Amino acid sequence: MYRIVELPYTGWSPAPAEEESRRLAGELELGKVLYLPALRFPLQPSEQPFLDPRWLSGTHKSVSYEPVRAADTGGVRGAQGSPVELAGLAAMIGRFQADALALIRSLFPGYAAHLRIAPTSFRPGNVESRKLSWRKDDTLLHVDSFPSRPNRGERILRVFTNVHPGDEKRVWKVGDLFEQTAAEFLHRIPPQTPGAGHVLKALRITKSHRSKYDHYMLRMHDAMKQDVGYQSRASHLTFGFPPGSTWICFSDQTAHAALSGQFMMEQTLHLPIAALYYPERSPLKVLERLYGGALA
Numbered sequence: 001m002y003r004i005v006e007l008p009y010t011g012w013s014p015a016p017a018e019e020e021s022r023r024l025a026g027e028l029e030l031g032k033v034l035y036l037p038a039l040r041f042p043l044q045p046s047e048q049p050f051l052d053p054r055w056l057s058g059t060h061k062s063v064s065y066e067p068v069r070a071a072d073t074g075g076v077r078g079a080q081g082s083p084v085e086l087a088g089l090a091a092m093i094g095r096f097q098a099d100a101l102a103l104i105r106s107l108f109p110g111y112a113a114h115l116r117i118a119p120t121s122f123r124p125g126n127v128e129s130r131k132l133s134w135r136k137d138d139t140l141l142h143v144d145s146f147p148s149r150p151n152r153g154e155r156i157l158r159v160f161t162n163v164h165p166g167d168e169k170r171v172w173k174v175g176d177l178f179e180q181t182a183a184e185f186l187h188r189i190p191p192q193t194p195g196a197g198h199v200l201k202a203l204r205i206t207k208s209h210r211s212k213y214d215h216y217m218l219r220m221h222d223a224m225k226q227d228v229g230y231q232s233r234a235s236h237l238t239f240g241f242p243p244g245s246t247w248i249c250f251s252d253q254t255a256h257a258a259l260s261g262q263f264m265m266e267q268t269l270h271l272p273i274a275a276l277y278y279p280e281r282s283p284l285k286v287l288e289r290l291y292g293g294a295l296a
């Protein structure tokens with residue numbers, strides 16, 4: 001179980017001693033999953049009806065909580081319902097955001113001042129029922145990297161909680177540590193076309209300049225998903241996160257795939273490399289070592 005580190009905490013502000021924080025950060029920053037089997041996110045009785053995919057609007061996979069940008073739709077995007085219902089969804093997801101943020105700040109005081117909050121999501125749909133192109137198919141092992149959102153090395157830290165009302169686990173595959181996966185894929189990826197990063201920005205295909213780092217991460221994400229051989233032979237652990245449990249990983253580093261499950265809350269947080277306890281373990285630094293030069 002070296003890919004998953006289990007923690008006994010039952011509350012969202014566990015406040016471990018400083019050496020314990022550093023030890024846990026060391027595991028997380030290697031790309032391991034921190035698993036809190038007894039940390040639940042309880043729903044209020046009035047929120048139980050939200051455990052239904054009918055709240056998703058159109059083709060959305062998740063309801064996302066964006067209180068400022070989605071103020072006109074009750075603070076949520078991707079949802080359908082009356083204004084009162086949308087406000088209820090926003091309150092539930094907003095409470096999870098506060099809990100997830102408290103958890104990370106409390107476990108890792110070194111991160112606290114540097115976290116940038118990304119939208120929080122509630123995923124009421126079934127993993128298996130998604131019909132998607134290979135690039136969007138998260139049932140295949142991958143590291144997270146998003147075509148339109150270059151981050152130049154900034155980290156993607158995610159907190160997940162299974163809120164299934166019955167006993168359905170969220171089943172993941174967790175792959176090799178990043179260094180091994182990167183060593184396998186990096187040499188196969190053609191270099192970025194000179195100037196491409198600026199062209200993509202000018203054409204508004206990306207929201208900001210796509211760096212060499214973003215180029216390699218995106219190509220690695222794609223190459224992992226497209227490589228049928230890798231998908232079938234990659235060493236991995238299949239693990240089911242039960243309802244009432246929470247888990248944390250750097251999803252830009254942990255090779256992961258979601259095989260099945262329904263009803264999950266997820267919070268994404270961004271973190272600059274300088275705020276890590278072990279910056280040299282970050283994907284940017286690992287890729288730069290393997291590449292033999294700067295990629296920022």
Ligand code: SIN
Nearest residue numbers: 138170251256257258
């Ligand atoms: C993913 O981030 O690839 C999917 C996670 C999940 O839906 O459990």
Ligand code: FE
Nearest residue numbers: 138143144251
């Ligand atoms: Fe992912």
